[in-house]
Amino acid sequence: MKTEHVNQIASAVNAVKATDVKNFYFVACGGSMAALATGDYFLSREISVPSKVYTSNEFVHMNPRGLGKGSVVILRSHSGTTPETVAAAKFAREKGAVTIAISMDVESPLCKEAEYIVHYNYKDGSDVIDGETGVYYSLIFGILNALTPNEKYERLLSQLKNLENLFETNKKLTYDRAFKFGSEYKREKLIYTIGSGAYYHQAYSFTSCLLMEMLWIHSNAIHSGEYFHGPFEATDFDVPFLIIKGEGPTRPLDERAITFAQKFSDKVEVVDITELDYAGIDEDLKEYFGPAIAGAVLRQYADGLAEHTGHPLSVRRYMWKMEY
Structure with a gap:
């Protein structure tokens, strides 16, 4: 640094x-x-x-x-x-x-x-x-x-040097799936995102900044724990979801949401954070690095949609173009 x-x-x-x-x-x-x-x-x-x-x-x-x-x-x-x-x-x-x-x-x-x-x-x-x-x-x-x-924090700080390689490795690892997602979902006018724990914030960012702001696709970020307290009633065979299956203590919430969504929808994309590459990261630190790596991976999913919809992520209608 x-x-x-x-x-x-x-x-x-x-x-x-x-x-x-x-x-x-x-x-x-x-x-x-x-x-x-x-x-x-x-x-x-x-x-x-x-x-x-x-x-x-x-x-x-x-x-x-x-x-x-x-x-x-x-x-x-x-x-x-x-x-x-x-x-x-x-x-x-x-x-x-x-x-x-x-x-x-x-x-x-x-x-x-x-x-x-x-x-x-x-x-x-x-x-x-x-x-x-x-x-x-x-x-x-x-x-x-x-x-x-805590020595854990010291280890985490020392392992930050691995982030660049982890970003690049995991983007390569998920590239094909992300761009296939873009091809499969390119005509969708609405895509819900679901996550929990630190990954709920990734779901929110993907929803608000990538899907809605940059791609003009309707969306809503749903917390995995709240999915069953109202939002799951919108689930149907043709309703698309992108669900982040996190690394950490709230993973069971994601698993429950995935099980239900897959039962009633034919369009469920699961991004499983535990399947990513954590080379150079200690086992007990994965839950801290996972959200950062997930952000790089999800951006690639947006790139896939942009490629197949022909809608560049840089295009805006209102932002920076007028007073608001």
């Missing part, structure tokens, strides 16, 4: 360590919110300090009662220009919270509003560890290790 990233992360981690932390807030919009939510899941699994994910505009308007001195607010915007997230950083800092901004641009409005900056490289030839996932994982597990030291 580049020295600048190491120093930025160290400064943010030290600030958290020096704080009598009462709570964590993860604040962003869209895909950035989904990415941050993985950190919320990890913190909830590992420590007793409460944390919560907010979409930026709600965070400001709701003004959480617990927000103030002792709060750590982690914000993310790819460009650093998302107005709602910039406003949230300003709001949180005024409340006395420790604010950490994650963005690819250190000169962005978001980074200028936050107290601590963690920036990542994007499409500049850098290794994955200096990209979005590597930098974010280094921050989150650095915080965990500072608050509750």
